[in-house]
Amino acid sequence: MRFKLFTALLIVSATGYAQNEDSLKIRAIANDILLHGKAYDNLHILTKQVGARLTGSPQTYKAEAWGQKALQQAGADRVISQSCLVPHWIRGGKDEASIVLPGKKNQPLDILALGNSVGTGPKGIQAPVVLVNSFDELEQKKATLKGKIVFYNYKFNDTYIKTFDAYRDAVGYRGQGPSQAAKYGAAAVLIRSMSHAADNNPHTGSTRYNDSFPQIPAAAMGLQDADRLAALLEKEPATVFLKTNGKMLPDTVAHNIIGEITGSEFPDEIITVGGHLDSWDPAEGAHDDGSGCVQSIEVIRALKAIGYKPKRTIRVVLFANEENGLRGGSKYAEEARTKKEKHIFALESDAGGFTPRGFGVTMSQEQLNKLRSWLPLLSPYGICDISHGGGGSDIGPLYRELGTPLAGLQPDSQRYFDIHHARSDVFESVNKRELELGAVSMVALIYLVDKYGL
Amino acid sequence: MRFKLFTALLIVSATGYAQNEDSLKIRAIANDILLHGKAYDNLHILTKQVGARLTGSPQTYKAEAWGQKALQQAGADRVISQSCLVPHWIRGGKDEASIVLPGKKNQPLDILALGNSVGTGPKGIQAPVVLVNSFDELEQKKATLKGKIVFYNYKFNDTYIKTFDAYRDAVGYRGQGPSQAAKYGAAAVLIRSMSHAADNNPHTGSTRYNDSFPQIPAAAMGLQDADRLAALLEKEPATVFLKTNGKMLPDTVAHNIIGEITGSEFPDEIITVGGHLDSWDPAEGAHDDGSGCVQSIEVIRALKAIGYKPKRTIRVVLFANEENGLRGGSKYAEEARTKKEKHIFALESDAGGFTPRGFGVTMSQEQLNKLRSWLPLLSPYGICDISHGGGGSDIGPLYRELGTPLAGLQPDSQRYFDIHHARSDVFESVNKRELELGAVSMVALIYLVDKYGL
Structure with a gap:
């Protein structure tokens, strides 16, 4: 035991010296x-x-x-x-969107086109909105999507302690969401931002088009607008006007x-x-x-x-x-x-x-x-x-x-x-x-x- | 070794069970x-x-x-x-302070009276300022403090990783500073706030008077004002006007x-x-x-x-x-x-x-x-x-x-x-x-x- 103790002390001492020098440097x-x-x-x-x-x-x-x-x-x-x-x-101009209400009193939505996305053309797109909470729900509703604006309302999971886990969980809707909706004939896509911010800022980021399907416009909404649109859709159908100007040079x-x-x-x-x-x-x-x-x-x-x-x-x-x-x-x-x-x-x-x-x-x-x-x-x-x-x-x-x-x-x-x-x-x-x-x-x-x- | 391994497994298992239950509860x-x-x-x-x-x-x-x-x-x-x-x-009213410049063009200082501090009276106090960077410097300058406003410019130490260590290091100037200055006849005290904020907000907090010395008014300044006053004092003497209204009911x-x-x-x-x-x-x-x-x-x-x-x-x-x-x-x-x-x-x-x-x-x-x-x-x-x-x-x-x-x-x-x-x-x-x-x-x-x- 004595010898062991002695060896142990020697090791501690040698390591201790280097650690002390490194500790001082740091x-x-x-x-x-x-x-x-x-x-x-x-x-x-x-x-x-x-x-x-x-x-x-x-x-x-x-x-x-x-x-x-x-x-x-x-x-x-x-x-x-x-x-x-x-x-x-390039974004190519100001992104615009609004919920189209009877009597021309539209409710503006604060959006940002997704990076790499195509624009709607100068006249924009006006179409009924179909809300889906997940890709599973997209599949269930696939027969109803032709010509519609698909609204991915997938929620950022607040129970993940490391927020990057919530991001990894949700970011597929931004990356693959547009092409998945285009596969079923959708005209455009809106996504709920990958965020838990209490404000209404939309969060942009790259989307990646799948070459097998048409490239359709896509934009992100902040959480307040996403909740507002979802609440409206609970009560009645809604039509959204969307104008984006993205262009790949x-x-x-x-x-x-x-x-x-x-x-x-x-x-x-x-x-x-x-x-x-x-x-x-x-x-x-x-x-x-x-x-x-x-x-x-x-x-x-x-x-x-x-x-x-x-x-x-x-x-x-x-x-x-x-x-x-x-x-x-x-x-x-x-x-x-x-x-x-x-x-x-x-x-x-x-x-x-x-x-x-x-x-x-x-x-x-x-x-x-x-x-x-x-x-x-x-x-x-x-x-x-x-x-x-x-x-x-x-x-x-x-x-x-x-x-x-x-x-x-x-x-x-x-x-x-x-x-x-x-x-x-x-x-x-x-x-x-x-x-x-x-x-x-x-x-x-x-x-x-x-x-x-x- | 087998027995030891077996015991170890039992312990792990028992602990594992409780830990799993606790882990789920948490x-x-x-x-x-x-x-x-x-x-x-x-x-x-x-x-x-x-x-x-x-x-x-x-x-x-x-x-x-x-x-x-x-x-x-x-x-x-x-x-x-x-x-x-x-x-x-009670604070008793708006705290006021300014650097008194020739020709009445005073420069306002943003201050907050320290908690528990006495007021200056309705006419305020106008007096030359003596800057000290520490209690040691206060001792060195003790013969010069009579009737003056002592300005404790002790800096929050940014090299402490846990900021409470910097606070513990500095807070004595807020707690004991006024009485220490009063001991040498000072009329009032200004302190540099216990903070590393980049803004100019003053940070208040309790002061504790020592019964052996007169109670004198005391207030905190934000870091920008503290630096400004210190820079001025490097060049020339300065006089400050101070009005606080604190009162202990x-x-x-x-x-x-x-x-x-x-x-x-x-x-x-x-x-x-x-x-x-x-x-x-x-x-x-x-x-x-x-x-x-x-x-x-x-x-x-x-x-x-x-x-x-x-x-x-x-x-x-x-x-x-x-x-x-x-x-x-x-x-x-x-x-x-x-x-x-x-x-x-x-x-x-x-x-x-x-x-x-x-x-x-x-x-x-x-x-x-x-x-x-x-x-x-x-x-x-x-x-x-x-x-x-x-x-x-x-x-x-x-x-x-x-x-x-x-x-x-x-x-x-x-x-x-x-x-x-x-x-x-x-x-x-x-x-x-x-x-x-x-x-x-x-x-x-x-x-x-x-x-x-x-």
Whole structure:
């Protein structure tokens, strides 16, 4: 027992020393970000001076220029841009809808056309509405849908504690709903927004047409309007007028903006950390994903600020076109494969600038165990869980193409779907300290992966 | 090894069974609160129909009546009110301050007199300002303070991850600052608010005069005004005009409002859960502590809703006068001692209606271990840490008088000091789901303590 105790003490002592050094380094990272961080100021510039950044819009390029400058200012050894072809969808004008009442006293509905959707044409579409609460109900009513506007009123499930589970549960109605309705001859689709917001903001987002069926217009309504329309339909049939102007233009070019610090010991081993630069058009993309961009830039800035020289090459990537194409993430992985790059880890922040709670990962159990062994170092800054399941849309292709282990920052998710893809995703909805603590967790994790490998 | 394995399996199985039953019960609690909870609606009534509830104000009694009704509606077996003498401080009029500039072009400062502070008299006080960054600096400048306005510009420390640590670090300037300055002949005190809010709202709160020194007026400034005044004082001397109207009236009577479910097996074993009904006057006391009140009321409502009959007596207490006297909490403990009541546990929520992260406790290590053994049941709802250090102001006297083990809900603290004691502590600053998840954690913990004892 004595010997065992002695060995145990030795182990504790050795681990204790490294942990203490790492603990001090991470404390220095946190102090620097909380006192001198640039994430909040950078986000202010990106949201207020650039604004909404829908792929292909003029702001796309303004955002790219901003990203290059911000990465240079953060201290990147080099900043490059990686071009890729991207879809170029435009909203094309103001979306309009109303419940058509007798005597021309229409009740306006606040809508946003879904991303990638076709427009109704200049005259709009006026048709009776058929409400369905689910795809099952759509099947039951399939014989009645010809020429109608299908209203998917599928409710966001409030009993999921992690709100992304509710999103995953509901988002199929936005993605596949239009084509599923078109299959049965529907003229257009309205969807209840994927949200539990108490306000009436509609939440847009991509839809994906199935080539086997006609492309029909589709738009989202806020929850108050969805409830109002549903209540009306309980009592009597209703007709809705809908006018949207969406149009897919020919593909255009956008760029991933990449800032790099070359590794001092293993320059060929690459660690990627990023967020996406594009956003939906009705708001400022503050949480989605301005936050992820400015937090990622902090990785370079804060490591420089504390005087840490990475052993491995660290790349901060501001990805193009996550929202309606994922072409930036695909291009990044494609080039990594072509150039036979060695990607040892990728981290994304694309779940909002809220207080961090954990990381979700896609990697081996052994790698997860290694990350979990760092929990005592990360938990003082809010990380209390590292578990399987997570990563990020933009880094997903790295895993699929190269098997790169992935992690995604998991901030508190309770407020995310209040603002996700809605007009309310503005700078003012981001709390400075919450944003900064997310950055602290990310920089700390990158520091540990860089130092110890994965 | 076989035997050991077998025993281990038996233990796992037995625990597994109970855990599964408890897990289902807690899931039922969560579903009920997230789908049918009354916390958010109750908070809306308390903040918008009752409003600010400074002890002794007419709204005190309106709030008490609301509390009685809400507890009855939640399903309490009986609701009683417990009277206590409380201090009756009034603000007495609009607080005014300005930097006096040559030529009568004064620059207004946005201030709030500190709670319990004396007024300046109708003519106000005009005097040169002496800035001190700390009590140490006060000592250094003590010879220069006679007749001056002392400006405590002690900064909230942003490097504390848990913001309550920054509050504990800074709050002495509000509590003891006025008397410390009066000791050296100062005429009045201004303090930099205990906050990291980016806005200019002043944050009030109690000050405590030391009987050995004269009582002098004292007020808080928001951070923008504090920085502006400090910047001016860097360049040149400044004079400030200050007018406050605070007055302490004779003690009056207020009430703890108590709703009870009598225990079915151990009715003499009491579990207390509560928050405080009073608030500061400039806002609505939404987070502080309307949230704690409405969450506590959910304990009775949700346990009834899922059909759980408590073994022990559960008391929901809406305490009187936490903010400027703590007389409600003191009275409750005093009566418990006089009546020789057996209090086995008390829980308070008084740190805001934000997403729960943990519980802080004041109890034996053995009791803490018992609570920690329930972490697997609580963590799906956001609780990731139960540690020593915590409880609540109102339940503190129970520990001091009777040794009752205490716990305090610890929600995410990043936004709390943006709104704490400021005009911005309004209903709109509370997120429905965050509030509800706090209630879920509280009801779940009370359920477990009731079922298994402590």
